[in-house]
Amino acid sequence: MKQMTSSGIVPREFFTRNDVIQIANELLGKVLYTSFNHEITAGIITETEAYAGVTDKASHAYNNLRTARTEIMYRTGGTAYVYLCYGIHSLFNIVTSVEDDPQAILIRGIEPLHGIEIMKKRSGKDLLESKYGNGPGNVTKLLGIRVIDSGLDICKKIPSERGIWIRDEGIQVSGEEVKTGPRIGIQYAAEDADLPYRFQWSRKK
DNA sequence: CATAGGATCGCCT
């Protein structure tokens, strides 16, 4: 499908498809941007996990659970869903499918691309190695994403105040560089714990 | 109202 608009912003139709597994796979190599207080940072998406809606025991929306927190997951594809994990980390997800079908993708890793100095400041590191973008808590730390950003529309570029968007910059991801496996930290999800819904991209040198 | 536990991370041994 066409994923490139004139601005390069990944459009709504990319996210509203009813196939969260496919979208999680296709997000690898896309570039995730944030603009907070006019500070723009970006990273190449390297790891994702799919959460497959009301029948997925690992999903916050399992069994059609609706609460103040999960209500965001019921919005249209292309909406940001951010929540606090272990009282410490903000985890960033992208809602997929259409309204009232709460599928989502957790972004678990980025390779820092733009705004390196800002990311250094956020991480407290003098040297920003690419591995510092590994892990969902580290993604939000480097990009500055917080729980208050839950509900943002990521299908339009808002380079001021608080904005999140994704661009297709033509980065090629070959299938053989992508590892698929079970999701992390969801042992409670019983028979769904072993589903191969995690996608990791290791770029060849 | 009380309580248990989590889609994690980094430091410690």
Next chain:
DNA sequence: GGCGATCCTATGT
């Protein structure tokens, strides 16, 4: 490999 940090959410009384 183990563990503490840290607080919101969901559930049950």
